Amino acid sequence: MVNFQERVLHYPQYCKQFSCGDSLITIFNCPPEARLMKEKFADLWSHENYIFFVLEGKKVWHTADGSYEISEGSCVLVRKGAWILEQFFDIGFCLVLFFIPDQFICETLKSRSAPIHHTGKNYNSVIPIVATETLKSFFVSIYAYFAGTTSPDPSLLELKFRELILNIADNRDNAELLSYFCSIMNEPQAVSLERVMHDNYCFNLKMEQYAALCNRSLSAFKRDFQKQFNSTPGKWLLEKRLQHSMTLLKNTGKTVAEAAFESGFENNSHFSRCFKQRFGLTPMVAKQSMVS
Numbered sequence: 001m002v003n004f005q006e007r008v009l010h011y012p013q014y015c016k017q018f019s020c021g022d023s024l025i026t027i028f029n030c031p032p033e034a035r036l037m038k039e040k041f042a043d044l045w046s047h048e049n050y051i052f053f054v055l056e057g058k059k060v061w062h063t064a065d066g067s068y069e070i071s072e073g074s075c076v077l078v079r080k081g082a083w084i085l086e087q088f089f090d091i092g093f094c095l096v097l098f099f100i101p102d103q104f105i106c107e108t109l110k111s112r113s114a115p116i117h118h119t120g121k122n123y124n125s126v127i128p129i130v131a132t133e134t135l136k137s138f139f140v141s142i143y144a145y146f147a148g149t150t151s152p153d154p155s156l157l158e159l160k161f162r163e164l165i166l167n168i169a170d171n172r173d174n175a176e177l178l179s180y181f182c183s184i185m186n187e188p189q190a191v192s193l194e195r196v197m198h199d200n201y202c203f204n205l206k207m208e209q210y211a212a213l214c215n216r217s218l219s220a221f222k223r224d225f226q227k228q229f230n231s232t233p234g235k236w237l238l239e240k241r242l243q244h245s246m247t248l249l250k251n252t253g254k255t256v257a258e259a260a261f262e263s264g265f266e267n268n269s270h271f272s273r274c275f276k277q278r279f280g281l282t283p284m285v286a287k288q289s290m291v292s
Contacts, residue, residue: 001082001205004044005099016146020157025099026142040089045082045205047212050099051129051164052076053139057093060086063125064199075131075139077177079123080213081196082203096142098164102215106185108165116169118182125199127180130173138167189214190228197225197233201240204264207233241265242278249287256283 005025008015018026041062058071062084070076080102087093109116129135142160145152152160168174169181187195196213205213210233211221225233245263248254254262260271260283275283 001043001045001203001209003209004046005048005050007044008097018145018151018157020154020161026097026145026157026160040087042085042087043082043204044085045200045203045209045213046078046080046099047209048099048101049080049105050078050097051168052078052095052097053131053136055094055096055143057091058088059093061126062086064202065125068126070126073131075129075135077127077129077180079125079127079180079199081125081200082205083125096139096146098161100161100165102184104161105165105181108162109169109181109185111162112166112169116178116182116185118179118186121176121179123176123180123183127177129168129177130171132171135167135171138164189224193221193224193228197229197236201237202244202262202264204266237264238274239278242275245271245275245283246279246286249283250290256287259283259287 008025009017020026052075054070054072054074056072058069061068061070061078063081068076138160165181169178172178183192193214193216196210200210200213207221208218211218214221214224216224222233225231225236229236241263245259245265248259248262249256256272257268260268263271265271265274272283275281275286279286281289
């Protein structure tokens with residue numbers, strides 16, 4: 001899968017960029033020809049959470065927990081992880097985009113006089129943000145920077161990133177997002193690892209990419225995974241993907257190819273071979289037996 005942030009960095013001619021440190025990047029992207037991917041459906045992932053406000057157009061984020069149409073006026077946080085982006089080539093897509101590392105979020109929220117609280121709920125992959133007039137004014141101020149001919153000083157950009165997070169945190173209507181922020185600050189590493197794996201097992205990510213999502217080196221990821229799941233990541237992922245594919249074949253009208261793709265398998269032949277080894281029958285026979 002393609003790293004969304006790295007792909008954005010590869011195309012400065014399409015996306016005007018301001019950076020603050022190594023990981024904080026601000027993007028303004030508008031013309032119809034400025035497409036980061038040429039396919040209708042693009043497999044993407046991000047090792048950082050990102051927030052964006054849509055000024056024009058629409059796209060659909062297909063995630064493990066559902067599909068989200070993001071259109072003009074939408075303000076959302078997309079949790080770090082993988083998704084499939086559906087694009088509409090007949091219209092442009094204009095947005096202001098912020099990639100924000102976990103550490104920066106934590107440091108900013110710890111500076112607040114009032115703490116935020118954890119509600120203990122599950123979090124959707126795409127979390128809507130209530131766009132108050134204050135928040136809309138913030139995005140207008142960011143737009144003004146992109147209209148200029150010089151880049152803002154990095155220290156000013158850092159203040160703008162902090163302003164964004166604190167602005168969102170001051171609105172109690174953003175309860176789901178605030179709870180997610182709280183989990184970033186306080187969630188034990190074991191819980192964080194488990195959440196990342198259960199949210200992303202059905203995407204064809206590499207081990208290094210899973211490790212990055214868990215904020216670990218590859219060796220630390222494998223070691224902690226073994227302790228948490230009493231299995232290697234490869235064995236666990238294969239079992240989860242096969243069980244998911246069986247569910248798709250059993251309970252939906254998905255074809256074998258669709259079930260393979262939506263379960264994280266790179267090609268149909270590999271999927272069919274693994275499926276038969278695990279269940280003793282081919283995916284097609286399994287699908288037909290469910291229908292009859």
